[in-house]
Amino acid sequence: MAAVTLSGVARHAGVSLATASRVLNGSSRRPAEDIAERVRAAALELGYVPNAQAQALARSSTGLVGLVVHDISDPYFSSIARGVQHAARNYRRQVLLASTDPSESAEHDAVSAFASHRTDAIILAGSRRAKPDPDLEQELARYQQNGGRVVTIGGSPGSGLTVPVGNADGAAALVTRLVSLGIRRFAILAGPPELNTARDRVKGFTSALEAAGLEPAAVVVSAFNREGGFDAAQRCWEELQGEHGVCLLAVNDVMAIGAIAGLRALGVSVPADALVTGFDDIPTLRDYFPSLTTVHLPLEQLGEEAANLALNPDQAQPDPIPGEVIIRESAGA
Amino acid sequence: MAAVTLSGVARHAGVSLATASRVLNGSSRRPAEDIAERVRAAALELGYVPNAQAQALARSSTGLVGLVVHDISDPYFSSIARGVQHAARNYRRQVLLASTDPSESAEHDAVSAFASHRTDAIILAGSRRAKPDPDLEQELARYQQNGGRVVTIGGSPGSGLTVPVGNADGAAALVTRLVSLGIRRFAILAGPPELNTARDRVKGFTSALEAAGLEPAAVVVSAFNREGGFDAAQRCWEELQGEHGVCLLAVNDVMAIGAIAGLRALGVSVPADALVTGFDDIPTLRDYFPSLTTVHLPLEQLGEEAANLALNPDQAQPDPIPGEVIIRESAGA
């Protein structure tokens, strides 16, 4: 990657390195216009491209923001990523992406790679776990100590910088609404309990059920993806011995889709034989049939808020982003 | 971002900078084990994190690979991104992501930002246009001249490094198969003609139709997304004055979904009144109803191949990745 350097440009323009730097890469001092013009012409002619690494080293700021997601191909995360990307552009920052899916240690690896690359901030999307990996925590603590900003999406408002998401409230609101529509029997398709997002939503479900004087007919734990929903729904159906009209509360849309598919594979149709709800209101699934009853979350906005929080020190921590209950055909409509 | 530096570690361990570097960050020379141990202990104790920027500057290689997509929230691109991410991890590379959606110049901006960050390679996913932006071309040319590798996904096998995708062949195979199933009337929901991917697929459709002695009943141009499909289907339906049993060939799955929604909004049901096909076989849409007749593309694999091509100089350019026709309910099943 040998390329035209600033000193090459300076020489070509017959000025010093310092002057060239001041002209091309912004500074409080602005050289005289005729000189500046000469430098710009030289840069253009030689095809100068500033070396961001060298700038980062000299300025000790990289203009990079790291984004950690579980699975970038999951529409939940990719929507968030879009928001982050969008906001980052406004700050003229580049996004370093890590999709940590398979391995347990990948999250830690990603954070330490980001620390190594001296990203100005790190955004953790929904990856915060209930029992935190101590290595990860230490890595993050050190990162913050060195001036890096860490923002989580969906953390509790107390724990450092976070874009709080009304997971519990949204889940509760959904149940309350369904109850008001006359539904009485519920089962919960819970994600892995160590995932905060999943846990908060389950908490919302159960507390609202309790408030309505109800108890979940079943709580099935499973993976946080389509296959998890598929399995969970089938196991749940078995556990309920084919009881009709039960509403399966999945902790996200992708699981809900899986659940509907799992039921269909058993010859159970939604919403005729069973009801299913999701959470997130993934755009790609808007046209799904039967249309999904869910809790709408402005995912892209979550990403944007996270990026704002990460990149703008003056940004106040936002109020919890509320979810909006959306009743569609898969339950209650 | 003041942090522990290598020279701090060296001092703490009582060795020179050179030795510390050799121990911690790999080199052809391996210092004696007792010394190495001392250095490692010092690094651990102080919490040393190597500065990737400084390393990049000294080594003139950043360990970064840039990925340019149109819209990271589009499942087509996010699946590819997942593949790229996955492969990059094997090479211990980090992925710099740019989602260029709205503005025209964003693609150019992204490439020049990547050039500035001295990414070792740039992967352009489906962004190659028929009438190339001369600025972009120049930027890419310069980048390559400086030793950067550029890989496109779905380019023609001639044009530089590319992971060729059998867009035309897949499209043709789909039509041929549908014809063999007895379908005779087709309309094409084409994407924007300047997009190579869209154009190649349309070409495949028309050539197969021609080979079967047929002509498209309509060709409707529109955006490459859900809304584009929605509009296109409605306009198409109008143009065909409600003719029944026509098969609408959308150039991708997301448009197909939009098309089905558009038709449904007109009270037209698929596959009873009209047929619709997609392209890509997006995983998130596998459970869609009616299930989508489409051409399966191993999207994640495309991303992986692209990353291999970008990061491994010995990697031979792969053969075109073929699409596999999948007949489901939305047409022909």
Added chain:
DNA sequence: TCTATATTGGAAAGCGCTTTCCATACACAT
């Protein structure tokens, strides 16, 4: 024992920038 040859740690020169500090030049007031 003495020279020829590896082996090993360290000093120092960059990598491409930013930024502080200095020297010069110029404007103006005295």
Added chain:
DNA sequence: ATGTGTATGGAAAGCGCTTTCCAATATAGA
């Protein structure tokens, strides 16, 4: 003519690392 204050370009130090080159020591050969 002298002094003061203010622009402005350039020299050079330094950001944190890698790597070449050197010197010193250890090993082998005769």
